[in-house]
Amino acid sequence: MDELEEIRRRKLMELQAQRQRELEELQRQQELQRQVEMQKKAILRAILEPEARERLSRVKLAHPEVAEAVENQLIFLAQSGRITTKISDEMLKEILKRAMPKKREPKIIRK
Structure with missing residues (x-):
């Protein structure tokens, strides 16, 4: 035992x-x-103006996958030296517009 x-x-x-x-x-x-x-966060703080950072955080709440993709793209560009100035809110709007999936218009077919 x-x-x-x-x-x-x-x-x-x-x-x-x-x-x-x-x-x-x-x-x-x-x-x-x-x-x-x-x-x-430190890299994004360095390359984004405050308004752009705020917009990106709001987008992250609604569309986390899109915001993550944009963040990764911006960080890659910053690390490779391709971003020379801070990104403004207007520039970020353009980037987000290109990154957001296209909305489909619903078609109503009447018979």
Whole structure:
């Protein structure tokens, strides 16, 4: 009976150690993701005027996938040195207009 208890105790300790490793890995991933987000915000703060930044944050609420794509594109352009001036609200409007999916007009067919 002692041998069975010893096996159970070892198995329990192994499971607890595995859970601890998984938790630590999750924490590392969250920290890395937080650092990436902070870097993105810093780059966007440097290349966008305040009004443009505000507009992008509003778009992010309504269309997160579009805003994310525009953010990534702007960051790429900034890192490659292709953005030389701060992006104004008007410039951002044009960028967003091109990035937004086209709306389909509903057709009403009467018979």
